[in-house]
Amino acid sequence: MPELPRIVITGVGLTSPNGDDLSSYRQNLLQGVSGVEPYQIRHVGETLAGVCHFDSNRYQKRKELRRGTRAGSIAIYCAREATKDAGLEPTHYGKERTGIYVGITEHGNVETENEVHAVSQYDFDLSFWSHHHNPRTVANNPAGEVTLNTGLHGPAYCLGGACAAGNLGLIQAAQMLQLGEVDMALGGGVSESIHTFGIFASFMSQGALAKNDDPARASRPFDRDRNGIVVSEGGCLFTLERLDDAEERGAKIYGELVGHAINSDASDFVLPLAERQNRCMRMALEKAGMQPSDIDIVNTHATSTAQGDIQECMALSQVFGDSERTHINNTKSFIGHTMGAAGALELAGNLPSFNDGVVHPTINVDNLDPDCEVRGLVLNSPKEIGQVDNILSLSFGMLGINSAVIIRRY
């Protein structure tokens, strides 16, 4: 196989429940600031969610916002911020030479629920069903809205990968750069899932929706008293370039994508499987030419459910149990589960470790679940570990999809 071009991250655009740019997001991760808040949604009533508060008018006219979707708006914000952070206009490499690859857990539930509700107010007379329904619900909507906003003519589509989707967007973006299909890529993921009651109701039916009198303490992966997932919205897109292009223009480089893997459990609709998660991590390490002991930080997927957390910790113990160098954290404990955005957003939260040498913790662990006792867990307070060379970030999803990415210091 020919040697492929090296791919680097040169820009980060994000909106998280606890920060709308990398700097404030990182600061809140280090200071223990949660983004989970009380939330109310049709049919479900009072619950909790991670809600983003970015300025949606910064890059969109009011008419665009009215016509489009929340996921589209998040994607536009992230794409614009990612290219700005890279010091580039979206069209820097030419309108046809930039690709947009957006991971989504799901898309269209929000808009369909809204239309059904609206038409119910007219006794289900379908002449009141909006002509906006189809363009809002097609699976490429968030990526397509970015093209409408930026005028880019390159490939732009979404990758459906349940909650592994953020990593899928990043991996696809890198691969398209390596193949020479594009010269710049925006890759990552978005989620608008807090606006569909169905996702809350389904997690409730599954006994997997978090409850807590203190919203900030509701998402508590690895804690014995966790009681489920906090559903969140969010987004993160990375600007990716080939290393030689980035060096030629003197770009700021956050890190190099040196390893990645995607595999499938083929075992259950919802239950995770340590054996395949283990395999996914090892495949990513193999691609990077690394051993587990080369990894400084593992960002876990753990969502604050007993079955998910324990399976992942089993896999982590098997792979990293002998690695004294490896530290393990969790970002969902701060922001909840940002679904399609999670992989990219959680990786972004860890990238500043290359500069500050600090690992943000897993917060809200009052009583560590004995089944989650893994060597290297960083709990409740940030930990200074000195130079960070390699970060591995995990994202898993329903139907048994697993993904891992490894970013190396540059």
Next chain:
Amino acid sequence: MTRDETILAVKDIISTIAPDEELVGLDTAVPLRDQIELDSMDFLDIVMELRKRYSVQMPEEDYGELNTLDSCADYLMPRLEGQELKLQNA
């Protein structure tokens, strides 16, 4: 509804659909698309809002009647007779 009220009703709908547009000073005799940014989806939105607010069922062959504010008024006045003005952006 008077002619002025009918025009006001249409302008209020447009201000909902195209909130970035300046509607003060629109020439009632000039095509709307020549004065503000409206596309085919926007006209479908106008048709939908007329249906929702005033129960006006506008068949596709009549969509051309939305060309100017004057043609809107001509078309809608008999259909809005006896109805109250419903403003959402007053």
